[in-house]
């Protein structure tokens with residue numbers, strides 16, 4: 001009698017767990033902890049593995065801007081630059097985006113790293 005009740009409860013629980021988002025959540029945590037490796041050949045040691053330094057460099061020349069994502073070699077630590085914008089007119093960038101570049105905004109660094117690692 002008691003056994004029959006238990007088994008019907010088990011069936012209901014199993015049905016409720018269908019479609020849970022556990023796998024997705026685990027994936028999200030992984031991408032939060034470690035940014036992907038950027039493949040680029042280091043001019044010093046020829047290693048191809050780079051990681052972001054967390055910094056973005058903005059260089060203004062009159063009204064033209066260069067923006068780079070700074071990365072460093074996994075092996076020797078040499079810093080390299082990945083062009084984000086080259087010789088772009090300052091008016092072509094909206095202020096909010098420019099501020100995020102200048103402040104090394106972590107979300108922006110992450111986004112540029114994802115783009116560069118593709």
Ligand SMILES: [Zn+2]
Pocket residue numbers: 042043044045046047073074075076077078
């Ligand atoms: Zn290197």
